[in-house]
Amino acid sequence: MKCTGCKVGALAPSFIDGLFRAHTCTHCGGNWILIEDYVSWKENNPEYVFSDDIACEAVDTETALLCPQSGKIMRKFRITSDTTHRLDYSAAVGGVWLDKGEWELMKKDGLAGSLNAVLTAQWQKNIRMNNAKDNFAELYKEKFGQESYNKVREVREWLNAQPNKADLRAYLLAEDPYSAER
Template sequence: MYQCPKEGNVPLQDSELAPGLLAKACSSCGGSWIPPESYEEWQKPQIDPDAPTQVAVLPLSLDVPFQPAGLDNRAALCPDCRSYLVRGRVSLKHTSFYVERCPNCKGIWCDAGEWDILQKLSLDTHIGYLFSAEWQSQVREQENIAREQQAIVDKLGSDIAERIFDLAKLLEDHPNGDFGVAYLMRRFDQ
């Protein structure tokens, strides 16, 4: 019998996390354990193995009222093989959370509400991607961009900052946008 990796002595009950995806749920914390064989069976018909993994929505732009589970930061053991679960961070606009996976058997633990967010990001079929160096690099890059943009808002106010972000997007998308950037740089060098 599987025990909740976060609550310890609470037995996990059979459940269905998504149509055809069998899981084990904790009645106490609301988390779900997805056995690796169940995930692989559910995942196969839904993905093209030759297509690159694409994040449908940039996580930092996803503005959803989500509060990570109180036990999200708690270290946990795999309910199957008892290895420590490793964590993959997902950063949203106002918060971040961790999805856990067993490095040994590849089972997945989602705290309450995390599966819904993974579905909104179209990452539910590519959970392994959260644990890749590429994903973690993207998370750090997006967080740096968000901090830089917040600093611009703090220094210049939201009205001017929005205009700057819009102008940056226009110049970025224009084939001769570099001329506009050069003009602005010359204006401020004088």
């Protein structure tokens, strides 16, 4: 198979960290992994703990990649909301392309044991929700200022912990809470 990443090297049979089967590019060092090989290994080694004490440099391919087996365009999946790195997944054959350094990045982030989970709709939904929360937080910080934002978050957390929070909100929002008039 020809490398889907660099399009120069060949994908040679190998093992990721000597653990499960893969195909590694002879030129760029990227890895083609069939999820069934990864899951099979994982099921047979449930107690295996990946080391996260790793230094790594990973370069993500920005363009769409073609599956080295089917030739179809692969879909990009975010790893976490904290990184821009994306894994390329071929639903046609159930394979994942890891650019050089992305496996080490997964280990560093404590996600090497969750490679198959990263490819699920729920995982990706959680990343989108986290990104939306971060975006709203930034908007509020800009709108209120950092000090006011911190204070209002503190008040909000306190308020939500109170058993009579509806009455407290009504009191806070009333123009004159001591008046019988609206």
